[in-house]
Amino acid sequence: MGAGHSHPLYLEGSSVVHRLPAEVKIVAAFLTVLCVVATPREAFWAFGGYLLLLAAVWAAARIPPGWMARRALIEAxxxxxxxxxxxxxxxxxxxxxxxxxxxxxxxxxxxxxxxxTLGVLTSLTLAATTPMRDLLLGLQRLRVPALVLTIATLMLRYADVIAGEARRMRLARIARGHDPRFLWQAGATARGIGSLFIRSYERGERVHLAMLSRGWTGTMPTTGAPATVRSQWLVALALPLVAAALAVTGMMTT
Amino acid sequence: MSAHTEPASPPAADPAVASLDVRGLDFAYPDGTTALHGVDLRIEPGERVALLGPNGAGKTTLVLQLNGILAPTGGEVVVGGLPVRKPHLQEVRRRVGIVFQDPDDQLFMPTVREDVAFGPANFGVRGDELTARVEAALEAVGMAEHADRSPLHLSGGQRRRVALATVLSCDPEILVLDEPSSNLDPVARRELAEVLLGLDRTLLMVTHDLPYALQLCPRSVVVDGGRIVADGPTRALLADDGMLRAHRLELPFGFTLA
Structure with missing residues (x-):
């Protein structure tokens, strides 16, 4: 199972890290990245320290370093x-x-x-241990504006629908002899993108109508989920605390 | 036609009150195209009615009038005694449950459960009551075990049933289905029919699928050119070859009704 929250950056698991509430992890990751950025570049050892810190989180979350390294290539x-x-x-x-x-x-x-690299690795660690749905819920609890969340929710749902639509349109073009390798046929691809835009726009209107029909008034209804416990904050904030110690030491020694 | 002389109905679930009462409804689009002319349609509680008509007859326009997404230029729509007007649009939208033609338009949340909870949550249902509503709606359409999946990973028939559940969870006075059998394979089509027949709710079903109308709805209404041109028992209407032909309707190859 898990089809409801499968995305390529998520690694199914039930470790301590996976079980922490999303908002706690978002804050921890954000603070850690801030520490990394604030560290003077000459404090070479501090960056090694951050890497060790992340490696410790991966060990706790049972994320293979190779799995992480492949996804980190996105940075290239x-x-x-x-x-x-x-x-x-x-x-x-x-x-x-x-x-x-x-x-x-x-x-x-x-x-x-x-x-x-450290920033990407930190974000990947967050993504690997938090289902997309929980990330949105976490952002909501962190009081991110409702409109931003609605847009993110809809993107999450419709990215695949629109990709499917684009795939079908491409197949239909190819079936009629279109070969986008030739430059003079690029026009058809461009027009395809244009009509994909129109279709997505129309779909947006229909989705909006359907949402209105079910009583949508502009804000997402909040569904009650268990509140975050203070001890969970303490566990997660251990990461940025150690990172802050590294950053401060780095600043003082250089 | 004007039916404004009728007294205002009390806004309660009185058995004497029609589930849906459309009186002399006129509608023109902003560009001046007239889409509906004096439509009168009364549907009693528990009735199942098919709304038939060729493409462009005004069926979808009529459906969007029922919950106030489009506002009439004349006449009135009353749902369970409550006129469709701005002050109580929210209650009207709870009472009229529209299931749109493309489930991908209707299902927009990351999981089935959240989508089914979306409607009732908008109407103020919370906590255990909300959970119970969601469970009951998914149970009614036979999708309870898929609650935590993404709509993206469901088959066409499953999506259609989930779309139905998202509206059932709002506990509507009348269910309005737009082309429920389109894009379904024969098994999914039959499964949906079984679910619908088991619901015991007032139903208005917009369709081109005449055998489906016959299977599900004892009464049919034919719309053409923005007017209601026929209203009667489905079997009798579908046996009327001349009427069907006049309004670009026909039974599929091999079907005849005596």
Whole structure:
């Protein structure tokens, strides 16, 4: 089962981490990322500390590091630019393996890479241990505006419906000899996207009518769920607390 | 036709009060296209009525009038004694349960359970009462064991039944179904019919599927060009070849009614 909350970033489980309420985990992840970002880039050891900290959470949640590493690749396109920094940065320069690298550029690249990766890993840890539905519920409890939540809920539901629609339209085009590899046929794809937009818009109207018919007045009804216990906050906040200790030590030693 | 002379009905679940009473309803779209002309339709509690008619006859327009999504340009709709007007639109929408044609339009929540709870929660039902409503509605359509799944992972027939449950949980005075049998395979079609027959509720079913109308609804109403052109026992109407042909309706190949 679990079809109700299957998304590719979620790893089914029943560990301590999985059982923590979503809002607690969201706050813990957010604070941890803040600590990471606030750490001076020269405090190299502190970043190792963060990684160990996350590894401890993965161990507690029984997430295989390889599973995590594959999903962390999502970061790759965003850090490509960082690789260029050592070459394009300002003087002074130093020689390494026959390359002339900028000192400031290399530090800058390290900064982006380390903080970016840790941020992605923290978010992935949150996603891996929290079903999408609970994330929304957690955001609701954290008083995120209702409109934002409604939009997120609808996106969650309709992303697949619209993807299915796009797939059927593409099949219908291909069945009539369309081969989007050729540039001169790109027009059909573009028009396809246009009509997909119209269709999604129309669907939006129909969904809205159906919601009105069931008494929707603009706010999602809150369904009662068990309240969060203080001890759960303490458990989850241990993570940003240790992270804060690392960040503060990092600031004082550099 | 005007039927405004009738006295205002008391707003209670009186057995003498019709579930649905449409009186002299006119409607024109903002661009001036007239969609409904003096529609009169009275449905008694417990009746099951099919609303038949060709494409563009005004069937869906009529349905959207019933819960005040579209406002009439003339005439009136009264649901269980309560006129469809702005001050009590919310109660009207609870009383008129519309099941839309495409379940993907109706089911928008991440899980079946939440979707079935959406309506009653909007109407102020909370806590244990809400849970009980959701359970009962899913039980009634035979989908209780799928409560925690995403509508995305259900078959067409299952989705249709869940869409029905999302409206049943609001405890409506009258169920309005828009093309309930479209896109269903024969088994899903039969299963839905069994569920509907077991509900014991006032029903208005918009459909092109004439055998389905005959199976489910003892009475039928034919709409064409925004007017009601026939109203009577389904069997008699479907046996009237001339009337069917005049309004672009026909029984599927191989069907005849004596």
């Amino acid at each position: 396109p965003f850090v490509v630019l960082a690789v260029l920094l050592p070459f394009t940065g300002p003087d002074p320069r130093f020689e390494w393996a026959g390359l002339s690298l900028s000192h400031a550029g290399t530090l800058g690249a390290w900064n982006i890479l380390a903080k970016g």
